[in-house]
Amino acid sequence: GAGVSQTPSNKVTEKGKYVELRCDPISGHTALYWYRQSLGQGPEFLIYFQGTGAADDSGLPNDRFFAVRPEGSVSTLKIQRTERGDSAVYLCASSPRTGGLGANVLTFGAGSRLTVL
Amino acid sequence: GNSVTQMEGPVTLSEEAFLTINCTYTATGYPSLFWYVQYPGEGLQLLLKATKADDKGSNKGFEATYRKETTSFHLEKGSVQVSDSAVYFCALISNQAGTALIFGKGTTLSVSS
Numbered sequence: 001g002a003g004v005s006q007t008p009s010n011k012v013t014e015k016g017k018y019v020e021l022r023c024d025p026i027s028g029h030t031a032l033y034w035y036r037q038s039l040g041q042g043p044e045f046l047i048y049f050q051g052t053g054a055a056d057d058s059g060l061p062n063d064r065f066f067a068v069r070p071e072g073s074v075s076t077l078k079i080q081r082t083e084r085g086d087s088a089v090y091l092c093a094s095s096p097r098t099g100g101l102g103a104n105v106l107t108f109g110a111g112s113r114l115t116v117l
Numbered sequence: 118g119n120s121v122t123q124m125e126g127p128v129t130l131s132e133e134a135f136l137t138i139n140c141t142y143t144a145t146g147y148p149s150l151f152w153y154v155q156y157p158g159e160g161l162q163l164l165l166k167a168t169k170a171d172d173k174g175s176n177k178g179f180e181a182t183y184r185k186e187t188t189s190f191h192l193e194k195g196s197v198q199v200s201d202s203a204v205y206f207c208a209l210i211s212n213q214a215g216t217a218l219i220f221g222k223g224t225t226l227s228v229s230s
Contacts, residue, residue: 042206
């Protein structure tokens with residue numbers, strides 16, 4: 001597609017429930033990133049994929065968070081047993097490749113706002 | 118580890134005033150530096166970038182110069198407009214392969230007419 005698409009745009013759930021957030025990157029972009037942005041804060045890195053594999057998942061806060069990208073395109077961020085502290089905007093971004101000399105620019109989606117009641 | 122520090126906001130200016138938003142960084146090697154902007158109700162957008170020391174990134178009247186000696190990438194604009202009201206994020210990405218973009222906490226700019 002023309003841009004990075006994220007669904008749903010808004011999700012309200014109850015504490016303890018399971019949530020999936022989807023990201024559809026720009027066609028042909030091999031690198032895909034997930035970030036979390038809490039109110040009044042900058043985006044916090046969670047995980048990134050190069051192709052199908054997670055090249056760096058050091059930002060995932062705990063084992064309730066998991067992400068997949070089985071075919072190297074669409075990615076799903078999965079959150080188990082949601083907690084109120086998980087409430088944030090989850091941002092997805094893609095780029096033609098990962099960082100390096102002349103690093104490529106990340107293009108961000110509009111985000112999925114998650115509210116855990 | 119790599120990190121970015123921005124001046125805290127909010128920054129409140131009148132239209133046509135001069136803007137500076139300070140940004141300093143800590144990184145190994147030679148990172149690329151970015152400013153992203155988030156307008157109300159919209160997603161993050163790249164504003165400008167610089168990939169090596171002494172490079173100047175510019176866009177929409179905004180400028181920032183990559184200063185290796187002071188590890189800084191301050192954002193400037195000579196005459197701000199009401200439409201520049203947004204949150205501005207400084208960010209870096211290391212030149213080491215396999216690293217992610219790291220953001221500062223953001224600075225809110227509010228411009229009044």
